[in-house]
Every structure is written in structure tokens, then in C-alpha cells.
Amino acid sequence: DAGVIQSPRHEVTEMGQEVTLRCKPISGHDYLFWYRQTMMRGLELLIYFNNNVPIDDSGMPEDRFSAKMPNASFSTLKIQPSEPRDSAVYFCAIRSGGAFYNEQFFGPGTRLTVL
Amino acid sequence: TQLLEQSPQFLSIQEGENLTVYCNSSSVFSSLQWYRQEPGEGPVLLVTVVTGGEVKKLKRLTFQFGDARKDSSLHITAAQPGDTGLYLCAGVANNDMRFGAGTRLTVKP
Numbered sequence: 001d002a003g004v005i006q007s008p009r010h011e012v013t014e015m016g017q018e019v020t021l022r023c024k025p026i027s028g029h030d031y032l033f034w035y036r037q038t039m040m041r042g043l044e045l046l047i048y049f050n051n052n053v054p055i056d057d058s059g060m061p062e063d064r065f066s067a068k069m070p071n072a073s074f075s076t077l078k079i080q081p082s083e084p085r086d087s088a089v090y091f092c093a094i095r096s097g098g099a100f101y102n103e104q105f106f107g108p109g110t111r112l113t114v115l
Numbered sequence: 116t117q118l119l120e121q122s123p124q125f126l127s128i129q130e131g132e133n134l135t136v137y138c139n140s141s142s143v144f145s146s147l148q149w150y151r152q153e154p155g156e157g158p159v160l161l162v163t164v165v166t167g168g169e170v171k172k173l174k175r176l177t178f179q180f181g182d183a184r185k186d187s188s189l190h191i192t193a194a195q196p197g198d199t200g201l202y203l204c205a206g207v208a209n210n211d212m213r214f215g216a217g218t219r220l221t222v223k224p
Contacts, residue, residue: 004157042216043158043203091157100207101146101165106157 003027004092004107012113018080021110023092024073031095033104034067034077038088049075082114118142119206119215127221131193136218138204139186145207147187149178152201152217194222 150158
């Protein structure tokens, strides 16, 4: 079964602090996605990787955001420095195969609050 | 700007009622997916439709893809409290997938 572990589940930080969100896929996949979800903007794609290589980062809002995938079992999304408008739920998702209509499996998300 | 417009944004109904939610766009999609998201969890795929005019059924849920592949609908028969959640549609076009903002459904017992 496909699955994704995200940590932390909740993060509260102060403006200006660095935030690192973690994603650990627990099954085979070719693609890994980072999304951000807010009430105002819905679910937005930030960046995705194919075989650990970043393919499209056009959704990353600013240079304050960066993502890495050092291996197939781990990815991070970093915000430095964080701002209140970054408050959202951040999801990691995985997919097997190149077809975009293949099922994506989402993690439970990290709820980030920047004060 | 949302490429996919979902309506209604919020829907609150009584158990046993029927409902339809919509996903509309001016763009043509090669495929369209519906997801359901429960509080504190990530979205879970319900169905993928590929062919214009296609209808798929999943128990009490009926999904339809428009003939022109620009829109889709989800109909729930005899809604139950367990159907409560955020329903998201996602369209695939030009090797890109975008989500709508969702319809938040509440089914009261």
C-alpha cells in the first residue's frame, strides 16, 4: 500500500523563523509533490520531483521557499524566513508512473501557523 | 485565478437527501479526478474520468464527465453523515494537473 508520513503534524512558529517540513514516502513511487492548501486559494501545487529530480518549481511562491529530495525516501520543504501569510496546511503526495491521471496518495499534512 | 470552478462552495443538507456538486472550466481536460478530503487528512481519490460523456458509479456516488471534457458533476444519492467532507475536482491538461477550491459538504443526521 502506498503511504506518506509527514512531520511535524502541527507547527507554530514566529515570523522570521526557519521552518522545515518533512515527507517520508513509505512505498515505491516515481513522483513526489508538495502542495499548500488555504481557504482562500485552495490546493496549490508548489513543486514536484521525478526520481528525486525537481521538475517544476513554478508554484513556489518566493525565494524564501526551497525543497529538496536527497533520496527516494525523504523530502523537505523549507521556508526561511517564514511570514504570517505562509500559514497553511502543507501536503506531500506521491504517484507512480508518468501519467498525470494516475492516483496521487497524499500524506496527512502539516498545519503551519506563523505568528 | 482558479482554472476549475467548483459550486456550490458550501452545502449543508439532511441525511437522506440527494445532492449534486459541479466542477466547471473553460479549458478542455484530458482527464478529471474527484477527491474527498476529511478534516485533518489529505485528499483521497474517488474516481478518474477520461472520456467525454463518461459516467462512473461508486455505490451512491455518480460521476459524469461533460461531453466537451470541460466540466464534471458529482451526484450523491441518499446522503449519509459519512459523506461529510471537502470534495475536490482536479483537471489534467498539457501534463499539468490543477485542483478546484472544493465543495464543503455537511450531512446532518
